[in-house]
Amino acid sequence: MTRDRKDPPAPDEPRTVRETERQRRVREDHASDNQDEALEETFPASDPVSPFIPAKARD
Numbered sequence: 001m002t003r004d005r006k007d008p009p010a011p012d013e014p015r016t017v018r019e020t021e022r023q024r025r026v027r028e029d030h031a032s033d034n035q036d037e038a039l040e041e042t043f044p045a046s047d048p049v050s051p052f053i054p055a056k057a058r059d
Contacts, residue, residue: 009015
């Protein structure tokens, strides 16, 4: 089973080594890049929807 980085270790699982400063920076930069990309993909979600008003039917 894969575990999230923030999950506590299972009782029978050995403790992992703490990450170095460089590893932390790389991880945070990667997370930031992912967040920026996700934000760009949702743009222009804030734009209003253009209403469609059908023309009146001819008599």
